[in-house]
Amino acid sequence: MSDLPDTDYTQRFIFDDRDVRGEMVGLERSYAEVLAKHPYPQPVAQLLGELMAAAALLVGTLKFDGLLILQAQSSGPVPLLAIECTSDHEIRGLARYAAEQIKDDASLADLMPGGHLVLTIIPVNGQRYQGTVELDGKDLSECFTNYFVMSQQINTCISLAADGIRARGLLVQQLPADRQKDIEEREDSWNHVKALANTVKAEELLGLDNETVLHRLYHEDAVRLFDIQPLHFRCSCSRERSGNALVSLGKHDALELINEHGGKIEVDCQFCNQCYQFDAADIEQLFAGGGVDTPSDTRH
Structure with a gap:
């Protein structure tokens, strides 16, 4: 051995x-x-x-x-x-x-x-x-x-x-x-x-x-x-970091992106394959300062 x-x-x-x-x-x-x-x-x-x-x-x-x-x-x-x-x-x-x-x-x-x-x-x-x-x-x-x-x-x-x-x-x-x-x-x-x-x-x-x-x-x-x-x-990805990436797009573009993808988008981490989903309610919450700790009821 x-x-x-x-x-x-x-x-x-x-x-x-x-x-x-x-x-x-x-x-x-x-x-x-x-x-x-x-x-x-x-x-x-x-x-x-x-x-x-x-x-x-x-x-x-x-x-x-x-x-x-x-x-x-x-x-x-x-x-x-x-x-x-x-x-x-x-x-x-x-x-x-x-x-x-x-x-x-x-x-x-x-x-x-x-x-x-x-x-x-x-x-x-x-x-x-x-x-x-x-x-x-x-x-x-x-x-x-x-x-x-x-x-x-x-x-x-x-x-x-x-x-x-x-x-x-x-x-x-x-x-x-x-x-x-x-x-x-x-x-x-x-x-x-x-x-x-x-x-x-x-x-x-x-x-x-x-x-x-x-x-x-x-x-x-x-x-x-x-x-x-x-x-x-250890992968440093998180739902919070993915949400921040969407915030950087601006609210209008983030909502448009969600509409183009049938009501929700997925942000994938290329390092660990973790997938983070966001819908319109999540975007509203993000831009209202609510963060990502409490995801919307429509997200699974």
Whole structure:
């Protein structure tokens, strides 16, 4: 049996004698929740899992309070992958795809040719940040590594793996000079950590516990592994948010929309497939300031 934790998590580690830190992530229940919402082909399910793992890694790496959004976009068979992860470790995700165009052995380049990755951070307080990088790596692991090195100018190495059942990720990142002041020593140290991180195999990430993975990679180093931080699936949709979207249309247009749809409209959440219904009485209540807590008697 696997020794993997039975809940989804992120887990941080540091090197006692090097200016390097790391993060590991494991997703199983939240991954299953996301995949249960749509009949994803295996290559799409794998990409979605890898992007979920990347989002969880980044939330643990970028210290902020708010929401992180990862979107991979292309004009290919998979035009969109979207993951949202909060600083409270709540995650959700979806993909749009053309199933008839997807082969079982499709690569990232096959699925998302000419694509790009957009990272958006929306803090509770402070300014919104957005960064973009081309999806020009052989896989998402290489694309994210390129993002940090090129866009953030931070030495980083990321490995991602997913198989439709679990998704895992490993990140190692160089820290500002502290234990190692000498430039050449720092460079040699980082090259050592990166070279070993690049040897990790997908089957190791997916099948072994974190302590075993780290021991296999860095058994000659002093590595400290911290407590796991739980992570779970949660969709942020609500009837209230759907009602607010209708309010933004204006009362006249919202009522017209309901009339055009035979007396009621449905607002669907693409992430979790939850459906929220509204009729004319609901619209009147919304614009009278009554909110959505008490739906009308005509809505089922």
